[in-house]
Amino acid sequence: MAGIPEVITRVEMLFSKFPGIGRKSARRIAFYLMNREREDVIAIAKALVDLKDKITHCPICNHITEQTPCDICGNPKRDDSILCVVEDSMDVIALEKSVSFRGKYHVLGGLISPLDGVGPDDLAIDALFRRLEPVKEVIIAINPSVEGDTTTFYLSRLLKDYPLKVTRLARGIPVGGDLEYTDEATLARALEGRLEIPNE
Amino acid sequence: MAGIPEVITRVEMLFSKFPGIGRKSARRIAFYLMNREREDVIAIAKALVDLKDKITHCPICNHITEQTPCDICGNPKRDDSILCVVEDSMDVIALEKSVSFRGKYHVLGGLISPLDGVGPDDLAIDALFRRLEPVKEVIIAINPSVEGDTTTFYLSRLLKDYPLKVTRLARGIPVGGDLEYTDEATLARALEGRLEIPNE
Numbered sequence: 001m002a003g004i005p006e007v008i009t010r011v012e013m014l015f016s017k018f019p020g021i022g023r024k025s026a027r028r029i030a031f032y033l034m035n036r037e038r039e040d041v042i043a044i045a046k047a048l049v050d051l052k053d054k055i056t057h058c059p060i061c062n063h064i065t066e067q068t069p070c071d072i073c074g075n076p077k078r079d080d081s082i083l084c085v086v087e088d089s090m091d092v093i094a095l096e097k098s099v100s101f102r103g104k105y106h107v108l109g110g111l112i113s114p115l116d117g118v119g120p121d122d123l124a125i126d127a128l129f130r131r132l133e134p135v136k137e138v139i140i141a142i143n144p145s146v147e148g149d150t151t152t153f154y155l156s157r158l159l160k161d162y163p164l165k166v167t168r169l170a171r172g173i174p175v176g177g178d179l180e181y182t183d184e185a186t187l188a189r190a191l192e193g194r195l196e197i198p199n200e
Numbered sequence: 201m202a203g204i205p206e207v208i209t210r211v212e213m214l215f216s217k218f219p220g221i222g223r224k225s226a227r228r229i230a231f232y233l234m235n236r237e238r239e240d241v242i243a244i245a246k247a248l249v250d251l252k253d254k255i256t257h258c259p260i261c262n263h264i265t266e267q268t269p270c271d272i273c274g275n276p277k278r279d280d281s282i283l284c285v286v287e288d289s290m291d292v293i294a295l296e297k298s299v300s301f302r303g304k305y306h307v308l309g310g311l312i313s314p315l316d317g318v319g320p321d322d323l324a325i326d327a328l329f330r331r332l333e334p335v336k337e338v339i340i341a342i343n344p345s346v347e348g349d350t351t352t353f354y355l356s357r358l359l360k361d362y363p364l365k366v367t368r369l370a371r372g373i374p375v376g377g378d379l380e381y382t383d384e385a386t387l388a389r390a391l392e393g394r395l396e397i398p399n400e
Contacts (some may be wrong), residue, residue: 002275003296005266007250014244019228030251031290032219034264038252044214045245050207051230052238064234066205075202090231096203171255 004165008034060131062124064089071105080105081136085128085155087111088149091141103113103139106131111147112154118147120154129158137165144171208234256383260331261322262307266290272296272304279303281336285328285355287348291341303339306331311347312354318347320354329358335366344371 008030015026033041057063065071072078072092082103086092092105108123123195130176132138138159142148152168159166173182182190208230210374215226235242257263258270265271272278272292282303286292292305308323338359342348352368359366371389373382382390 002271003263003292005255005264007247007254007266008264011247011251014247019232020225021221021229027290027293028219029221033248034251034255036252040251041248045248047207047211047214048233048241048245049250051211051234052236052241054207055205055234063203064205064208068208071202090227092203093227 037054057107057109059112060127061105062109063105077102080134082139083128083131083135083137084139084141086141087143087151103132103137108142108151111142111145112151113147123151125155125158128155132162132164135164137167140166140168142168202396247380257307257309260327262309262327263305277302280334282339283328283331283335283337284339284341286341287343287351295341303337308342310352311342311345312351313347323351325358328355332362332364335364337367340366340368342368349359 008027010043011033012023012026015021015029016023018026021029033044054066055064056066056068058065058068058073060069060073063070063072067074079102083106084095084101084103085108085127087108087110088108092107095105097103097118105125106128108125108128110118110123110125112118112120138155140152140155142152156166170193171186172193173179173186173190179187201352208227211230211233212223212226215221215229216223218226221229233244243293254266255264256266256268258265258268258273260269260273263272265269265316267274270353279302283306284295284301285306286295287308287310289307295301295305304323308325308328310318310323312318312320312323330393338355340355342352356366370393371386372393373379373386373390379387
């Protein structure tokens, strides 16, 4: 288009493919960057390339990391006997933010999805079973989608042969949530998983 | 934080400063980039640096461009006699998209704002007056903010001494807009600028 330098159009096009960014936001970002100092833009460009060059997957848990093993696997204070199995590294970060889990993680790197051609062999499932020796409890913390439920079912069936407890995250009304606005499926799960109020 | 590689945190931090991007979107983008091919990420990084290295300002109209003069100033089909004065290059792009202006532009590069220490000398105002010779009409297409109105007033007072018509963009109800939801100031302007319906 007349009036728009090609380099701007290119940045716009590349950024509009980012998750959650449309064409207009992409243009605003292109202008924002154009008005930043050259060294700032170079720092951003370098940080992007570093994402690809410095990040690997931990050989133990498959979580993203800059060192081997990752800082969770390498932390002697984390409990080896409890292992939380998740779909991807985003889930590890979310759980770490809750500061309520002191065990270790295992990142599958996806979910079983026959429609997308993803089978158990494409996930870090063998690696999971190789590290079960010290483990007393496996928490399967996988989203309740079709693929998630398939994966959970597959794992729990295999784990039955091991002398350990298999658990999943509780489903229920989120903290701060409102009964009135909670969907039926969540309400059903919340009722099903109701807990006794202790007599004091 | 434990569990998040530092390079991810850095990209998150840099991206969350972009206009319209919060911390969570920034993280989603960092993960998106981490999962792209290395060459794609390098292409993005290069495009960012190109923004700084390839873009200059047109010596005639001050619009951003990759060549000198810009493709609007260098286009012999554009009408030299009508000049549209705008705050910045984003405005040129918006007007070009409307495909309804065939004259040329002049980009001020900002607005007069005493509070921010921006005076007329900080804007491309001298350059504007140096190119008025072939001009028969100046359209001042500046947003109606305090700074915008100050700048419009300043320019129109200086332009009075020249043998040319000075106009501004019409204010009114936007196309597709609804009377009921239009703010009072816009309605007042729309009434003020009402046009006679021709008798056929």
